[in-house]
Structure formats: structure tokens, C-alpha cells
Amino acid sequence: MSTLDRWTRWPARDVPIRERDSRARMTISFFGRLCMLGAVVFGTFGELHYRGWLVLVPIGWIAAAGVLFTGWHYFCRAQRLWPTLACAAGLLGYAALADEGGARTLASVIWCGLAVLAVIRLPLAAGLLTAGAALAGYGFGTDDSLLAMLAVAGGMGLLGYLLRLDGQARSAQRALLAQERAAQVAQAESAALAERARIAREIHDVLAHSLSAQLVHLEAARLMLDAGAERAEVRERVVAARRMAQDGLAETRQALSALRGEFAPVAEFVAQLAAEAGAGLAVDGVPRPLPAEAGLAVRRVAQEALTNARKHAPGGRVDVRLGYREDEVELVVRNSGAPRGAHPVLGGSGNGYGLLGMRERAELLGGELLAGPEEGGWRVLLRVPA
Numbered sequence: 420m421s422t423l424d425r426w427t428r429w430p431a432r433d434v435p436i437r438e439r440d441s442r443a444r445m446t447i448s449f450f451g452r453l454c455m456l457g458a459v460v461f462g463t464f465g466e467l468h469y470r471g472w473l474v475l476v477p478i479g480w481i482a483a484a485g486v487l488f489t490g491w492h493y494f495c496r497a498q499r500l501w502p503t504l505a506c507a508a509g510l511l512g513y514a515a516l517a518d519e520g521g522a523r524t525l526a527s528v529i530w531c532g533l534a535v536l537a538v539i540r541l542p543l544a545a546g547l548l549t550a551g552a553a554l555a556g557y558g559f560g561t562d563d564s565l566l567a568m569l570a571v572a573g574g575m576g577l578l579g580y581l582l583r584l585d586g587q588a589r590s591a592q593r594a595l596l597a598q599e600r601a602a603q604v605a606q607a608e609s610a611a612l613a614e615r616a617r618i619a620r621e622i623h624d625v626l627a628h629s630l631s632a633q634l635v636h637l638e639a640a641r642l643m644l645d646a647g648a649e650r651a652e653v654r655e656r657v658v659a660a661r662r663m664a665q666d667g668l669a670e671t672r673q674a675l676s677a678l679r680g681e682f683a684p685v686a687e688f689v690a691q692l693a694a695e696a697g698a699g700l701a702v703d704g705v706p707r708p709l710p711a712e713a714g715l716a717v718r719r720v721a722q723e724a725l726t727n728a729r730k731h732a733p734g735g736r737v738d739v740r741l742g743y744r745e746d747e748v749e750l751v752v753r754n755s756g757a758p759r760g761a762h763p764v765l766g767g768s769g770n771g772y773g774l775l776g777m778r779e780r781a782e783l784l785g786g787e788l789l790a791g792p793e794e795g796g797w798r799v800l801l802r803v804p805a
Contacts, residue, residue: 426544429498430583430590477525480517484510484529495540503541507533507549511556518556530557531575538579539586546583550576629667636660685714686741689721689750693739696725698752704743712784713805717741717750720777720788724752724799727774732797747786750801753793774799 460481491506510529518526530553537549554572640656686706693700709717721739728737735755742749778788786803 427542429542430540430586476520477517477522480513480520480522480525484513484517484525487513488532491536500542500545504545504549507537507553511552514553514556527557530554531571534572534575535579535582538576539583546579550579626667626671629663629670633660633663633667636663685709685717685748688718689739689741692721692725693737696729696737698725698728698737698739701738701740702742703740706743709748709805713748713786713803716777716780716784716786716803717748717801719780720750720799720801721752723774723777724790727799728752728754728797735796746804747802748805750799752799753796755796777801 487506487509491503491510494503494506510533514526514529514533517523517529534550534553534557537546537553540546541549554575558572636656636659640653640660643653643656684706686702690700690702692698708714725737725739728735732754737752737754740749740751740753742751774788774790778790781788781801781803784803786801788802789798789800791798
């Protein structure tokens, strides 16, 4: 911030952060102003300077001062400098009239209050000039000694400046809280979008393959019926489609349980899969709970790799190794024979339909998935941060 801006910039408005704080501050402000008004009225009329119709004169001064302070406060909030200075000039004039008319308490309150408020609310240059004029009027109108007058002037100026700094500190705090709330809202929205994306991936991974396979078998059955095929052949296709539907339903239930966090630990799940597939299993490291996304990726890759080994290399030896590293989890599935009919390029890159989806899942988590031939067999390797 340049020096010119520091002297001419309006201070930040002090707006309460919470509604509860606003009510408390409004209550304190109301009773403070009420006490100030009571002190002014008592001090003005307690000295018995006014009799009869003359009592209307100080009443007019008090009313005019109240109107001018209200206007001054309004124009300050609107950050309109010249109307604010005009109200300040009017207050200084009424203070001088009140002092000449014997209303010393009213005049002192106007001078001192305007001096403090000007430093708090106005740009620093205009605030210091207004405060100087108010304190000069107080000095000329008081009978105190020079030392007492300087002490009052210095105290009022220091009080106003400290309250100004306090208001700026509160403004900075409000800005930080607003940024923090905006960051929390953005984080919540990002988490909601990530959860939607996770659900969408689960629905796609579970249902897309199952439904497409069912459609293939059902369409084949329809064509066979139209061609007059044997009943046993058609029945075989229908049974295959039914089996696909059952598998898809089971996987859907597993996915819903995974989304709710109700699945078994990863090590137990992989052990069960390996036992069902007749594969060997080795676990390195100490099993630990994994984040939902990482655990789900390990489950899906284990299912896909063991299913591919059973379909494309039946009879071969299959070994599964699950490793818990310091900051990641690793899954390796090896079988002794390469998938029958595997294209060398596609096989080396692991671009099968199921493995492609698993690779995308791993990359979204910041991990990797490699699939391809290795020493006369086939290997699927998954690494994800966990």
C-alpha cells in the first residue's frame, strides 16, 4: 500500500461476523448511547442555567447534535467524505454555541466524541484534521491548565487510533474467516463431486460389462431361435445370460456394500478369492485398513485378474501376492500360462476391457497398473497409494 493510499483510504467497516455478536453489540451500543444522553441531559440542565422558555435552547442544541451525529454516522458508512465533513463542521459549530450558552457538558461531549470517532471512522488525513479541530475547540472552551488540556487531547487521539487499529484487525480476521469458509464450501463441493464420480465408476464397472454380456447371449439366443436352432443350444445361451445376471447382481451388492464401507478387510477378501480360484497366496507386511478407494481398486483388480486367468489360461498355476508397503499397497497376480490368443501388443500394455477400467481407476488414485507377459506366463501388477 502506498503512502497516499494509507492517508486517504477509508478504514474497513466493522460489521459483526455472527448474528449473536451483532445483537450483543447493538445492545451494548444502545445502552452506551442512552447513558451518554442521560449524562449530557443531566449535565446540561443540572446547573440550573436555564429558566422558562430558555430551556428550549439547550433542547434544540441536543436535538441538532443528535441529528448531525446520525447524519455523520450514515455518511461515514456510505464513505461519502464531503457530507461527512459537513456534518462534522455543523457539530463543531453547535459545540461552540453550546459552550458560549453555558452548556459545557454538551460541548465537551461533542468535541471529545467527534475527535475519537473521526480518527476511527474517517480516512486518516481527514480524521486527524477533524480531530485536531475538535480538540482545539475543546482546548479553547475549557478552563483547565495547558498540561491537563494536552493530556486530554493526547488521550483522545490515542484512544481513537487504537480503536481504529482494532477495527482493522477485526476486518482482517473477518476476511480470513470468509476465506476459510469459502475453502470449506469448495472442499465440501469437491468431496461431493468425487463421491458422485466414485459411484458412477462403480455403476459402470459393475453393470456395464454384465449387461453387455447378457445382451450378447440373449441376442445370440434370439438369432438361434429365428434360425431354428436346437433347444439345447438356445437353452445354453439363456443359462449363460442368467448366470451373467446373477454375477452382476452379486457384484452390485458388493459395490453397494463397498460404498457404505461394509466390506471385509482387503486381505480377507483376496484370501477368499484366491481360495475359490485355487491360487497360492502370500501376504507381505502387516495388513491394515485401507482407504475406501484404494481397497476397492485392489478388490476389483484381484477379481478381474483371477477371472482372466481362469478363462484364458485354465489349468495353469496362479499365484497372488498382496504387499503392504509404508505408503502404498501392491497386488501381483501371476499365472504360468499366457492367455490363449492374446495379442502381443495389447497383452503387453494390458488393454483388455476389464483391465483398462482398472488402469483408469488406479491412475485416478495416483497409482499404476501393469499387465503383460512375463517369463512364459502373465502378470498383473497394481500399486496404489494407501
